[in-house]
Amino acid sequence: MPRRHLHVTAAADAPLSAALRALRTDLGLPEAFSPVVLAEAEAAAAAPHLPGYDATDIPFFTIDPPTSRDLDQAMHLARRPEGGYRVHYAIADVAAFVAPGGAIDAEAHKRVTTLYLPDGKVPLHPAVLSEGAASLLPGNTAPALLWRIDLDADGRQVAVDVRRALVRSRTKLDYAGAQALIDAGTAEEPLALLAHIGPLREQLEIERGGVSLNVPEQEVVETGGTYTLHYRAPLPVDGWNAQISLLTGMAAADLMIAAGTGVLRTLPPAPDGAVARLRLSAKALGIDWPHHVSYAELIRSLDPDNPRHAAFLQDATSLLRGSDYTPFTGGHVPTPAVHAAVADEYTHCTAPLRRLIDRYTGELSLAAAAGTAPPEWVLSALDTLPQDMARGTKLANKAERESVDIVEAALMSHRIGETFDSVVIDVQEHEPDVGTVHLPDPAVIGRVEADGAPLPLGDPLRVRLTKADPGRAKVLFAPA
Numbered sequence: 001m002p003r004r005h006l007h008v009t010a011a012a013d014a015p016l017s018a019a020l021r022a023l024r025t026d027l028g029l030p031e032a033f034s035p036v037v038l039a040e041a042e043a044a045a046a047a048p049h050l051p052g053y054d055a056t057d058i059p060f061f062t063i064d065p066p067t068s069r070d071l072d073q074a075m076h077l078a079r080r081p082e083g084g085y086r087v088h089y090a091i092a093d094v095a096a097f098v099a100p101g102g103a104i105d106a107e108a109h110k111r112v113t114t115l116y117l118p119d120g121k122v123p124l125h126p127a128v129l130s131e132g133a134a135s136l137l138p139g140n141t142a143p144a145l146l147w148r149i150d151l152d153a154d155g156r157q158v159a160v161d162v163r164r165a166l167v168r169s170r171t172k173l174d175y176a177g178a179q180a181l182i183d184a185g186t187a188e189e190p191l192a193l194l195a196h197i198g199p200l201r202e203q204l205e206i207e208r209g210g211v212s213l214n215v216p217e218q219e220v221v222e223t224g225g226t227y228t229l230h231y232r233a234p235l236p237v238d239g240w241n242a243q244i245s246l247l248t249g250m251a252a253a254d255l256m257i258a259a260g261t262g263v264l265r266t267l268p269p270a271p272d273g274a275v276a277r278l279r280l281s282a283k284a285l286g287i288d289w290p291h292h293v294s295y296a297e298l299i300r301s302l303d304p305d306n307p308r309h310a311a312f313l314q315d316a317t318s319l320l321r322g323s324d325y326t327p328f329t330g331g332h333v334p335t336p337a338v339h340a341a342v343a344d345e346y347t348h349c350t351a352p353l354r355r356l357i358d359r360y361t362g363e364l365s366l367a368a369a370a371g372t373a374p375p376e377w378v379l380s381a382l383d384t385l386p387q388d389m390a391r392g393t394k395l396a397n398k399a400e401r402e403s404v405d406i407v408e409a410a411l412m413s414h415r416i417g418e419t420f421d422s423v424v425i426d427v428q429e430h431e432p433d434v435g436t437v438h439l440p441d442p443a444v445i446g447r448v449e450a451d452g453a454p455l456p457l458g459d460p461l462r463v464r465l466t467k468a469d470p471g472r473a474k475v476l477f478a479p480a
Helices: 015-026 035-045 103-111 126-132 176-182 194-208 238-259 270-286 297-299 308-320 356-370 385-415
Strands: 003-006 060-063 073-079 085-092 115-117 121-124 140-150 157-173 217-223 228-234 262-268 326-329 419-430 431-439 443-448 460-469 474-479
Touching: 015 115, 015 326, 015 385, 035 103, 035 126, 073 194, 085 157, 085 194, 085 238, 103 356, 103 443, 115 385, 140 238, 140 356, 140 443, 176 194, 176 238, 194 238, 228 385, 238 262, 238 356, 238 460, 262 356, 270 297, 270 308, 270 419, 297 308, 308 419, 326 385, 356 385, 385 443, 385 460, 385 474, 419 443, 431 460
Parallel strands: 003 217, 060 157, 443 474
Antiparallel strands: 060 073, 073 085, 085 140, 115 121, 140 157, 217 228, 262 326, 419 431, 419 460, 431 443, 460 474
């Protein structure tokens, strides 16, 4: 899980821009696609492999950030005449455009995942595909993997199928807009049902012991030429939308396990030491965590609009680190096979425009549903995919962490010497004068050094900003 989400909503100043450019160089991030890759992408966009089944009569909609154009998923929700619900979930069919062993495929294996940085993304696929022919943009007729998942009245899966189909989304919604329509009671039924199915799936998540972290998104906002940092708490529709993706990932895992060949997203339970450390963090932030209350129960009780809760939610992602991709063949399902946060078997399969492995799990799911053998190009990659994904994920996490540090330093650089209210959320075990503070306003999490004086873990602390230089020095505080 990422430490913090970050989104820049206004153009940054020169020092910030320069530092972010330098970060790309330091990390060796890929830049433009080669002419060979671009030429192959243009040809594929003009002549994809199209399926014979036409599902363009289903009025799909998407929910994504307002400026997104790489749309992997579109959904349509309906009531079943016999009771319960039918979920149609269309996933962009990247394999219809990408030839195994071709130039695009080779480049995707190098890039592994789309990287999102404050000054722009580093895409997995050329824009002519990811933001054009393969994207489920409204009005764009595109090939997709069409999932049909039937649920009973309690939201439990009762039937699943996936096949290739042509689809056409009708409407692109953003999270705030979708939430507003639902809250006002003006949403059409395919969207309005998300407010029924989402909570049902959340309740089932509770029953099986799973947990979803509503981690606030850190935003940089420009007002009158001044930049500030704040947190945007997720809306209910964020969680409901995520539940549809989780549902599909669980359905895909079930299909692959039944077929005996696949790739699972696995996560072992957190070790006792990690839980104990997180309990100290909760105590430091004044959050009551009785021993009879599980981690999942505590997370669900927190309010991301509360600065202390927001800081804890950021820290709580530490228990969800260590996820892996685990392939299996010949019916030898790994043990354990579950993802601890999902509390069930699960796989990534809903973001193939942005994540390499989803193209493979999509093909494995199609083969399992049809009762056929997976393509050879999929089987031959199973052993190396986990290493590819680990490499790409490590780079993405590092780029995100360092981007956040740079943005915080840039936006605080003119405030050196100022004092701020904070809470000490962590103290190093062997250096009690060194720790981490959380500033509610601006939304900054930074290092504090007290020069020999023990830090008051969990208590408010007035701090003074001593360093902040984008590209050179992260934010650093001292007791005021």
